[in-house]
Amino acid sequence: MKVHFKTPQKTLVKAVFLDRDGTINNNQTGYTYKINDFVCLPGVIESLVKFSKTSYKIIILTNQSGIGRKYFSFSQFHKLNNWMLKEFKKNNVRIDKVFFCPHHPQNNCSCRKPKPGLIIQAVQTFGISLEESWLIGDDERDIILAKTVNLRSIKIGAKISRKLKLEPNYYVKNLPEALDIITNQDRLSLL
Template sequence: MKLVILDRDGTINEDSDDYIKSADEWVPLPGALEAIARLNHAGWHVVVASNQSGVGRGLFDMSALNAMHGKMHRLLAAVGGRIEAIFFCPHAPEEQCQCRKPEPGLFVQIGERFGVDLHTVPVVGDTSRDLVAGAAVGCEPHLVLTGKGEAYRGRQLPDSFPAHTVVHEDLSGFVDYLLTRDQPTT
């Protein structure tokens, strides 16, 4: 199975320091949904792994989170894309759970659910915690310079990022990279 694991806020949709709290606030980044559709059309299965501590902090409830994800699924379907599953951590940081990135719990759940070894599975996110969580189970780290990743534009990545992190302009740039690399050589 060809699998890609994506962060949500700042990777697929706009991020906010005040949290994305409703479907109205959930706005896809330019080209992100089309990038996911391109992955799907090339035979890749896409899964989301996302910290959603706004639930644990009481900023929004599960029905609001479900409405955000429903909007994402509808907009993706309109461009021919699909996300297979969404794994999220609803806990506040002080709960010290194992599913809140940078802990690898969500990734362990993904591996178990899909019955795959996550070594070399690409993980794409806009923060070091997204990539550290994936790298802990062997995922291949990819940073996008959208969302919080914009802070690293033109800079060397700090040591908080996993070694061999590949940097891309945005999700579309990652997909270009992956699909070009994935092509058989003649």
């Protein structure tokens, strides 16, 4: 099912939507909510520094069901999120906003990926052109979300199960490779 919604009437901007756990940081614990457990994957900071110089909005979309499951609190999530954003800023990485879903998977909310609620919030906040934007993630839910709202997508890591019958635009090993693809495509479109 495709989702269609109106974007604000102002000039539309491009965005790169990034999953957090497993795309930006190592996700060995399954629920990253402690500062000591947050470790950026190799090359992430350097590639985000370069990408921060582009005209794309850089937006993180993250499911944080650990809140809904009572594994950690809103306060613990915000503490880690604020620390992460400060660390990125110290390293000249621009993150325009983090949108998150705190709900338990059984809550049936509209914001838990692959549902489009987080994307809708971002579009309404920034006036984003989905046709000119990308979603990068390591989970099948990220690719399902991208297809639902007609975003180009890049899957990090393993291939998607054939049962889903959908494919991202690209498969890559890591976030630096994904951001290089977007940068190179933009260069080609200027020729």
